[in-house]
Amino acid sequence: MIWTAIIVAGLGSYLLKFAGLSLPPRLFEHPVAARIVDLMPVALLAALIGVQVFASGNTHGQHLALDARAAGLGVAVVALLLRAPFLLVVVLAAATAAILRLLGWAG
């Protein structure tokens, strides 16, 4: 099932790229289409942050939780405000959660 998902997503993302290079540009000149494509990554990334940081559980049920990941997100935001590069932001988010868990201060 995971392999199917990877192949479907790989084929789909290639076709999106190829379509962009091949289709007449006026198809997407409509401002609504342009805005939706522009807003899509914002909506998805914001939702992914919410779920990744504040959801706990497994395939059978999820709930909201506040734990070491929230602290990791907070540190990431501070790092971004200080204009840290991508990789440093990711490492700091991980290190924050790892240290809190090592100290036993957060799950």
Next chain:
Amino acid sequence: MSTDTTPDVPAAVRRQIVRDSMAVAIATGAYGVSFGAIGVASGFDVWQTCATSLLIFTGASQYAMAGVLGAGGAPMSAAATGLLLASRNLLYGLRLAPLLRFTGIRRAAAAHVVIDESTAMSITRQNTGEARVGFLTTGVGIFILWNLATLIGAVAGDHLGDPRSYGLDSAVGGAFIALLWPRLRDRRNQLCGVLAGALALSLVPVVPAGMPVLAAAGVALVLGFVPHQPPDVPESTEDTP
């Protein structure tokens, strides 16, 4: 690179573009290590993690798939989320096509490396020749480095033991906020982010994992119909001092 239709790029200009593009490629390629480690921590095996980088080759989509899968979402929800995120590559392609003017097999090959960075490094160039140098150096450079780095990260991550004790679950949230950050400049995007995040969180307890993120795509659909300028404020030039 030098077909008869490609304007010649002076050597000095070419060197400068290659240098700038390589810097971007190295910086971007390096964080493939974090994708590799996160991939195996989220439930992909080493080969699946590498296949993701080879076949999907769009950073945000790959992190999204790992995130949805790691949170217990179905593989197909992960694929759907990844594809929705990849939709912006279509717009990049539309903007790049008249500039790069690739045809046939070259276009088919070039399509695979249409990503954020290769677009950014070619869209501002003066002519087709310069745009192609920026696009190909950045795109192919990142493709090679990103995949090598993914393999390194995946193999290392596989030997780490419990990924939570290294905070790898928290690293995913860090990656998402870093990807989102540069897109939060204008008001509409900020509103979109807040609404989408709130909607996803409110759905977490009631729908299966993976679904809250897909539902949040609806926020982008709805806000897309709102015109950019607020409906005309009544023109009252008389009142202006």
